[in-house]
Amino acid sequence: MARRAKPETTLDAELADLPPELRWREWMGRVEAVIFAASEPVTREVLARVVGRDCNLDLLIADIRDELRGRPYELVTVAGGWRHRTRKAFADAIHAAAGSAPAVRPLSRSESLVLMAIAYFQPIARAELSEFFGKEVSRDLIAGLRALGVIAAGPRSPRPGAPYAFVTTKTFLAQFGFESLRDLPDIEMLEDAGLLGKEKILAGEFPGGFAAAGDGDEGDDRPDAAPEPGGL
Template structure:
């Protein structure tokens, strides 16, 4: 039985290799302008059809080896200028998204996206803290906010797919740490964590530091909007 499963797996791999060999990526028979146009169409069609952001590696399978994905994307976006949708870099790939200016019209027509996470202000504050300081433990989060961050609250964010367990902390007891996920990037429209506002610049300027925050040496702006008890259940 295991041998049969292995044969089926091998057969699927052979099929994929055969398909790759038959698929003409280079389009050498076309003049340069027509070749570039066809690559643009392939890339846009693939991103349009995908439910998740399409990575650079995936797009490289459908264009020539010497083709610049970034230049293709730039040309596609230029053609979409003035349209109500665009190609957006998010979560390590590209996704076809409507422009924010049309959000109200879309909601009026079809309602809100049921898959979108419903986040409270407390959720967002804790997520931002994890995003900047990851990997971070629940105890460190509690020290940051000056009140207990419950296991249930962490479970709520994990259940939404926005955070995951990171490496064990070297602190006594080796508690779990937490990190943000690809779903977090999607939720906040970020390509990578580097797109977060530059916290290092704030640290270099002496305005904020993780150590001082966790030691309680800096008054936290979040104290003015303290976490509701209902949110922390």
């Protein structure tokens, strides 16, 4: 028996029959509802499906953000799209109500160091990371970062054996609050200002944003995880 085709939903995106003010309010409601219902950042292309062709999405988002001032959640730009996020001040209340620890595991110092190096020098293979730090970067540490979804296998390295090089992911951007990799603190400017260099990285001095443990809720207050003997 043939399956019935699902009826297509026709949405009036233009709303030409509405007065301009009511049309704008309806667009605001649609955009906020789509973002609220999504499990990942919503891109401009997706939002454009529910508003008129002449709608300025940037102005619309700005108006939504203005309305959310003073609310316990906000609209943020991450990973090439928009998402709702609870404000940091309410993290303890959320965890207390849920009766559980934060969902995102804080990064150890070793993980933060390796993740920062991957973010700045990607694509980069594990052997290259080991050379950079002067000690072996363990497979377990790389596996842990992959399990968290903040890095993934990228192109093959030209080194003997053609190992995979690693790159950061959209999850990395979302958890650290970056819209794109262009939002990373400029490494050359940091080096010129004496705020970043290999010695500082090895000493665990992170540029702004890299001390975050996940999704902007709270930092890592754990003692530094001890590195493996002879490695990270």
